[in-house]
Amino acid sequence: MNPFTAGFRGGARLGRAYFxxxxxxxxxxxxxxxxxxxxxTATLGELDAVAIAVFDVPLFVVASALAAAGSRAALWVLLPWTALVSAGMALYATITGLAGWGALLMIAAMLGSTAAGLLVTMGWIPAERLLVGPLGFRLARPAGRLGHLGRTGAQIVVFWGLFLVVLPAAIVLVEARWQLDIALPAAVRLIGLMLVVAASGLGxxxxxxxxxxxxxxPLPSxxxxxLVIAGPYRYVRNPMAVAGIAQGVAVGLIAGSWLVVVYALCGSLLWNWVVRPLEEADLESRFGADFVAYRRQVACWLPRLRPVPVPAATD
Structure with a gap:
């Protein structure tokens, strides 16, 4: 069984609890x-609350309750309605600058309803279908040290540029337009700057x-x-993930954006629950007892105070 699906046995109950x-x-x-x-005002702006309630109460509130009771037919009403309202609220908030909190809450409800709907109908979330293209698991093509370093450098430019510059910049713009921004002390930006330097060095x-x-x-493709048990891998099992999440939080602090911080933390949950189980299953299948022993000694997120010894074969 796929390691991720095994982690969601009883997923239908979890999905119904969410609804x-x-x-x-x-x-x-x-x-x-x-x-x-x-x-x-914060969630609907100048929209007519009564007119929206006439549709939303039965199609969202009641449909969620029916889905919680086990009605799969209710999902065919709830999910399209939630997606439609999310898109409409996002457009309204972007055009008017009003109801930003309503748009944000509906987007969160859409994502949560989609995940819960998969749990109710399938009992699990097909995580491996997300790991395709540059995220699919494949061994690196043979190359010399410079070749591997060149590929890694290109990956860093693309992924750091996308996830630490482009997407956070878009989130900051939306946060300001939807009037969700919160003033933070200048010291927070200084802490973010120090954190991004340390995290980038680790990465x-x-x-x-x-x-x-x-x-x-480091890329799955x-x-x-x-099996690498050297450098920062002697202290923590996934230093690239630790660095990436810390960088995302740091960018949010530097930008003074709480939504970017939430974005980074959500990324940590996605990586921990979706990517990591599949990645570690692949490593165990290829390196067997050596990886199992390493996993037992070195934690995923919390670094050791003392480095694990380097195996003779990799020293």
């Missing part, structure tokens, strides 16, 4: 809309070690041929 929580949250939100001007160290010791790159 139950969503039904309660939706009902409480509508209560707030009709009893608080602050809630109504470069890990990438260099992987390329020169593992005969590959060009995985190393050798």
């Amino acid at each position: 139950a929580a969503q039904a309660i949250a939706g009902a409480l939100w509508w209560l707030g809309v009709f009893t608080s001007d602050v809630v109504r 470069l160290w890990a990438a260099f070690t992987m390329s020169t010791r593992g005969e590959g790159t 060009a995985m190393p041929h050798r």
Whole structure:
């Protein structure tokens, strides 16, 4: 069985629990809309609350409750409605600058409903279908040290540019337009600057070690041929992931954007629950007892105080 699917045995129950929580949250939100001007303005702007409630209460709140009770037919109502409202609210917030919190909440509900819908209908989320193209698991093509370093450098430019510059910049623009931005002290930006320098140093160290010791790159589509237990890998099992998440948080602090920080933390959850189980299953299948022993000694996220000894074969 796929290691990720094994982690979601009983997933249908988890999905129904999500829909139950969503039904309660939706009902409480509508209560707030009709009893608080602050809630109504922040989430609906100048939209007619009564007109929207006529559709949203049965198609979102009631449908969520029915999905929680086990009705799969309700999903065919709930999921399209949630996607439609999310798109409409995002467009409205972008054009007017109003109801940003409503747009954000509906996007979160759409993502949560989609994941919960997969759990209810399939019992699991088909994570391996996300790992295609540059994220698919393949061994690196044979190349010399300079070749692997060159590929790794190109990967760093592309992925750091996309995930640490382009996407955060877009989030900052949306955050400002939707009036979701929060003023942060100047000291926060200084902390972010120090963190991004430290995290980038860790990422470069890990990438260099992987390329020169593992005969590959950190990217799944060009995985190393050798098990790397050297450099930062002697302290923590996934230094590239630790560095990437820390960089994302640091960029959010530098930009003064709480949404970028949330984006980075969500990335950590996605990597931990989707990518890591599949990656470690691949490593175990290729390196067997050596990887199992390494995994037992070195944690995924929390670094060791003392480095694990370097095996003679990789020293």
